[in-house]
Structure formats: C-alpha cells, structure tokens
Amino acid sequence: MSIRDAQREAAIERLAGHLLAHGLARTSLRQLASAAGVSDRMLLYYFADKAEVLAAVMTRVAGELSLRLAEAIPDGAPLKPAELVRRAAAFTTGPEMRRFMRLWVEVVAAAARGEAPFPAIVAQVMAGFRDWVDTRLDLPEGADREGTAAAVIAVIDGLALVDICSEDEIAPRMAAALSTLLAE
Amino acid sequence: MSIRDAQREAAIERLAGHLLAHGLARTSLRQLASAAGVSDRMLLYYFADKAEVLAAVMTRVAGELSLRLAEAIPDGAPLKPAELVRRAAAFTTGPEMRRFMRLWVEVVAAAARGEAPFPAIVAQVMAGFRDWVDTRLDLPEGADREGTAAAVIAVIDGLALVDICSEDEIAPRMAAALSTLLAE
DNA sequence: GATTCCTTGTAGCAACTGCTACATGGTATC
DNA sequence: GATACCATGTAGCAGTTGCTACAAGGAATC
Numbered sequence: 001m002s003i004r005d006a007q008r009e010a011a012i013e014r015l016a017g018h019l020l021a022h023g024l025a026r027t028s029l030r031q032l033a034s035a036a037g038v039s040d041r042m043l044l045y046y047f048a049d050k051a052e053v054l055a056a057v058m059t060r061v062a063g064e065l066s067l068r069l070a071e072a073i074p075d076g077a078p079l080k081p082a083e084l085v086r087r088a089a090a091f092t093t094g095p096e097m098r099r100f101m102r103l104w105v106e107v108v109a110a111a112a113r114g115e116a117p118f119p120a121i122v123a124q125v126m127a128g129f130r131d132w133v134d135t136r137l138d139l140p141e142g143a144d145r146e147g148t149a150a151a152v153i154a155v156i157d158g159l160a161l162v163d164i165c166s167e168d169e170i171a172p173r174m175a176a177a178l179s180t181l182l183a184e
Numbered sequence: 185m186s187i188r189d190a191q192r193e194a195a196i197e198r199l200a201g202h203l204l205a206h207g208l209a210r211t212s213l214r215q216l217a218s219a220a221g222v223s224d225r226m227l228l229y230y231f232a233d234k235a236e237v238l239a240a241v242m243t244r245v246a247g248e249l250s251l252r253l254a255e256a257i258p259d260g261a262p263l264k265p266a267e268l269v270r271r272a273a274a275f276t277t278g279p280e281m282r283r284f285m286r287l288w289v290e291v292v293a294a295a296a297r298g299e300a301p302f303p304a305i306v307a308q309v310m311a312g313f314r315d316w317v318d319t320r321l322d323l324p325e326g327a328d329r330e331g332t333a334a335a336v337i338a339v340i341d342g343l344a345l346v347d348i349c350s351e352d353e354i355a356p357r358m359a360a361a362l363s364t365l366l367a368e
Numbered sequence: 369g370a371t372t373c374c375t376t377g378t379a380g381c382a383a384c385t386g387c388t389a390c391a392t393g394g395t396a397t398c
Numbered sequence: 399g400a401t402a403c404c405a406t407g408t409a410g411c412a413g414t415t416g417c418t419a420c421a422a423g424g425a426a427t428c
Contacts, residue, residue, distance in 0.1 A: 003375070025297040029416060040417090042376070050416065081365050102296060105345070109293030112286055112348050113209040126349050147357030150346055151365060154358060158342020161289070162334055164296050165310050173331030174338060181265050181335060183367040187405070213386060224387090226406065234386065 078138035082182035101160035192230040262322035266366035285344030
C-alpha cells in the first residue's frame with residue numbers, strides 16, 4: 001500500500017469519528033482536513049473531491065453500523081415484528097448507538113436536499129437496513145414483507161428523530177410506551 | 185399597516201411556499217430574496233437578519249401545519265393510541281402533507297446541527313405536536329401519557345423519514361403493515 | 369548523473385456567504 | 399418651503415467555500 005493509500009485510510013478512520021461526534025455540522029473541506037490532521041491540500045490529494053471524502057467516510061460509518069446491528073441481534077432466530085422492533089429500539093436508543101442514528105437523520109435530510117453524495121449513501125444504507133430486517137423477520141405466509149420491513153425501519157428511525165429533538169431523557173419511556181402499543 | 189409590514193407579510197407568504205416546495209435546499213439570502221420577489225437588500229430591510237426571515241417563515245408553516253392537523257383529526261372524541269396513529273399516518277403520508285413532513289425532517293436535522301433559528305423552531309413545533317397528540321389520546325388511568333405521546337409522534341415522523349428515502353410508493357404499504365403491528 | 373514519479377507546501381482564484389455603508393427620491397410633517 | 403422619515407437601489411466588504419496552479423524536495427529508475 002502506497003503512502004497515499006495509507007494516509008487515505010487513516011483519514012477515513014479519523015473522519016468517521018469526527019462525523020459521529022459532530023454530525024454534518026463541521027464538514028467544510030478545511031474543517032474536515034483539520035479533523036483528519038492533514039492540510040486541505042492533502043485531503044484533495046487523497047480524494048478526488050469533497051463528495052468522495054464524504055462518500056468514503058459514510059461508507060465506513062455505514063459498515064460499522066451494520067456490523068453492530070448484526071452482532072446486537074444475530075440473524076439465527078427470526079423474530080415476530082413487534083419483538084424485533086422492541087429489541088432494535090432498545091439497541092438504537094442506547095448511548096452507544098444514538099450518535100449513529102443522529103448522523104443518519106442528518107444524512108437523510110441532506111439527501112432530501114439533493115446534496116451529493118448523500119442520495120447514493122442513503123440508498124445504500126437503506127438497502128442494508130431492509131436486508132437486516134428482512135433476514136430477521138418472522139412473518140406469516142402471504143404477509144407484505146417489504147411493507148412490514150419498511151414499517152419496522154420507520155419506527156426505529158422515528159424514535160431516533162424524536163430522541164434528537166428532546167432535551168430530557170424521553171427515549172426509555174418512549175420505547176416502553178411503544179412496546180405496549182405493539183401487538184403480540 | 186406600513187408598506188414595510190405589508191411587504192414583510194407578502195414575503196413570508198411566498199417564502200412559506202418556497203420552503204414547502206424546495207425544503208432547505210435554496211435558502212441563501214439571495215435565493216430567498218429571489219423567491220420572495222424582492223432584492224436581498226430589501227429582504228434585510230423587512231427582517232433583521234437571515235435567522236429572523238427563517239424564523240418568521242417557519243412559524244407561518246408551523247401554524248399552517250397545526251391548522252391542518254387540527255381539522256384532519258378534531259379533538260372532540262379521544263382515540264386509542266393505535267387508532268390515532270393509524271389516522272395520523274394516513275393523513276401525514278398523503279400527497280398534501282408530505283411536503284410538510286419532509287420539511288420537518290430537514291428542520292430537525294438543521295436543529296441537530298445547531299443552526300439558528302432551527303433549535304427554537306423545533307422546540308416550538310414539537311411542543312405543538314405533543315399538545316395535539318395529548319388532547320386526542322384516550323389512555324387508561326396511570327398510563328405514561330408523555331411517553332405514549334412521544335411514541336405516537338415518533339411513529340408518524342418515522343414514516344415521513346422513510347417516505348423521503350424511498351423512490352417508489354412504499355408509504356401506503358408501510359402504513360398498512362404498521363396498522364397490523366399495532367395492538368387494539 | 370539524469371529523469372521521472374510520488375509526496376507535500378504555498379499561494380491563490382472565482383464564486384458565494386451574510387450583511388452594510390451610502391446615496392437618492394419620495395412623502396409626510398411642521 | 400424646510401425638515402425628517404420611509405423606502406429602495408448601487409456597490410461592496412470581509413469571510414468562507416471548493417478547488418487548483420505551481421514549485422520543490424525526495425526517492426526510485428534508467
């Protein structure tokens with residue numbers, strides 16, 4: 001691996017931490033370069049342009065997220081949708097995962113705005129979510145798997161969004177209330 | 185009403201349409217001025233600064249949203265949470281309201297980034313949501329009203345977020361699947 | 369030893385950002 | 399008719415944005 005590739009990898013690693021810590025708030029080229037510990041000139045030597053930086057970093061973050069989701073709820077024993085939602089909710093609102101979900105909401109908004117490279121990132125991460133849910137979902141024959149998977153994801157993302165907006169610690173109570181709303 | 189105030193009102197009205205149509209994508213001062221049909225110089229004559237423009241416009245949009253929510257589901261007969269979610273979901277994913285929800289998601293993300301004046305806007309709109317749900321929620325004695333209200337809002341917002349990300353028309357199937365997930 | 373490529377720094381450009389100083393014509397008030 | 403205020407245009411400022419031209423030191427290759 002050339003020096004360039006090694007530095008590129010190191011930059012991606014550092015910037016993943018930066019995005020998870022600060023969201024998309026400090027993502028000008030110079031701010032990214034500073035967070036990566038290099039000059040902006042060098043950042044654009046390692047990457048073609050800003051969009052490529054963000055795409056590489058977000059791909060790394062998405063990989064990390066899907067890894068954690070996979071080990072939090074293995075795909076061995078499919079769960080009824082309500083139980084899957086419960087367990088996923090408990091996990092994603094936990095202190096460890098909140099920053100991932102918060103960044104995810106910001107990325108979705110950036111994609112809605114059409115800002116490159118976020119639409120592509122969102123499509124990729126969303127496909128990963130769908131797949132994750134699909135392989136863990138115990139549904140009766142003839143049910144709408146796609147629709148149900150989307151609904152499960154919606155509930156999880158909704159919890160994250162409200163969590164972002166709330167200053168006090170509403171998440172546990174919200175998750176508990178949600179649990180009683182779900183059918184067995 | 186002075187000319188200035190009249191023009192200010194007209195600008196707010198036009199800009200509300202602009203934000204609902206384009207989200208937060210085109211919100212530089214010059215772009216806002218162009219959408220309002222005035223020069224950027226005049227926009228800053230009607231408003232103190234950009235944050236005041238956005239605050240005024242978002243307040244208008246929030247008022248419109250709460251008006252529509254109120255008339256879509258009147259507060260006369262409280263509903264069980266599952267039924268409230270069903271009806272709210274059907275309404276907010278409809279063609280009329282999607283642009284409101286999409287803008288809402290963008291505003292939440294901007295608030296998460298700490299961008300003025302969005303944190304204040306989010307607090308205000310969120311309080312309105314909570315109140316809207318609270319006055320329509322039929323809950324047994326001793327239940328966690330705040331937690332349940334937050335959960336209801338989370339589900340609604342989650343549907344909107346997934347709706348934004350999906351190119352095909354998944355919303356109706358998602359809402360239907362969600363409906364079967366909810367307990368009676 | 370000459371040449372070429374990898375790596376890095378300095379400097380800067382053109383576009384855009386939010387915002388402002390200044391001038392000017394009009395209208396109302398005294 | 400003088401004065402003051404309202405409304406609006408022209409011009410531009412300082413800062414930030416993404417990105418680039420150019421040069422140069424060092425290592426590798428011929």
